[in-house]
Amino acid sequence: MKQLKNVFLITQHKQNYFNMKTFEQLSIRCDILGISISELCRRADVGRQTVEYWSKVEPQTLTIYFKLMNALNQIENEHNTAKAISIEKRKRHKRELPTGE
Numbered sequence: 001m002k003q004l005k006n007v008f009l010i011t012q013h014k015q016n017y018f019n020m021k022t023f024e025q026l027s028i029r030c031d032i033l034g035i036s037i038s039e040l041c042r043r044a045d046v047g048r049q050t051v052e053y054w055s056k057v058e059p060q061t062l063t064i065y066f067k068l069m070n071a072l073n074q075i076e077n078e079h080n081t082a083k084a085i086s087i088e089k090r091k092r093h094k095r096e097l098p099t100g101e
Contacts, residue, residue, distance in 0.1 A: 022062050023055035 020028075030037050041048045054062070 021054070021058050022066075023051065026051065026054075 026037060026040065030040055037051055038048055040046075041051055
């Protein structure tokens, strides 16, 4: 149940998640899955030192990536809001149409 709650929190707060440093994101996901960062690095064939460095200094490439992800999330939110408003307007319009009686 704790794992589902953590996944829910990450997906419901995408923008906050993407504002976290890469190391924090990896730590959260590893914690949810019950594995260590070292285990993740072994499976991904990535040096543990690389990820450890990211805990101290966020690489510029990753910073740019997360800026792009934040912009995409914002655009998705705008589209979803516009879509919800459009659906509500159509529903309201249908209720207001004369029934022909």
